[in-house]
Amino acid sequence: MASRYWMVSLSVQNSATSPWGKVQEQISRNAFDTPLYHFNIPNLRVGTLDSLLALGDDILKSNSYIEGVSHKIRRQIEELERVSGAESNALTVDGVPVDSYLTRFVWDEARYPTMSPLRDIVDGIHSQVSKIEDDLKVRVAEYNNVRSQLNAINRKQSGSLAVRDLSNLVKPEDIVTSENLVTLLAVVPKYSQKDWLASYETLTNYVVPRSSKKLFEDNEYALYTVTLFRRVADNFRTNAREKGFQIRDFEFSSEAHESRKQELERLMQDQENLRSSLLQWCYTSYGEVISFLNCLFHFLWHHIQQDRYGWPFSYMFW
Structure with a gap:
């Protein structure tokens, strides 16, 4: 369960320790x-009060935008971990858990010089988060492109026999190819298999007797071979179609089969490499965005403090 924090501002008059001590005492009584x-x-x-007030709306917009980017990255992390089945890792900022980072936050003077105008710092943060979001889109698109290619191959290999790729179901010894003979592949509805076996030899002349062999069967169809003279192949296709049997165009090639196998292996490796790279990038970028978001909290509270209390403003506690 995610932690929830309340941010409270106290007006400092004579001493900062006095209101802090009072709050500690009250909290310990009611929620020890x-x-x-x-x-x-x-x-x-x-700068001036006018410049701070003018910056207020932009800070709120940037805060909302950066928070949205952080949610996008977090959702992407959850999706990548779910797909891989990996155990979820604790999200960190600068190598420490988010809760520890928030409760022990120290301003990064080297990254955000306090002497720089607030407008410059806010615009710089917004620009950096925008670059992170653009990078996220590019990386996710590249990863999804490889996933789409793999899904397309898997659909071809696992769909109905009427449309799927047959290369991984047919072996070289299943095919007879010569100057006069050819082997065709017939997709037969499951309920019509007896009809096929009883009739395929008579669908045309010059069919090799008892040449049909079942290679595979799914929930809807069975895949059969049949060998016949090449010159009657077109006539056989026509007559088979009239009886509800589909003759699939297929030409076995060991080179093409090996090429498809290598392509599948390459895509699977690319997908894993991209997934791992994207996940690590998301871990790092999430921490950066949370860091930016925390800085904007400072600016936002500057605005609230100035508007409510005037100069000087108090410290904050969580």
């Missing part, structure tokens, strides 16, 4: 197991 944390705000360069 509720921890309190200082939320230390650095002295940021806020």
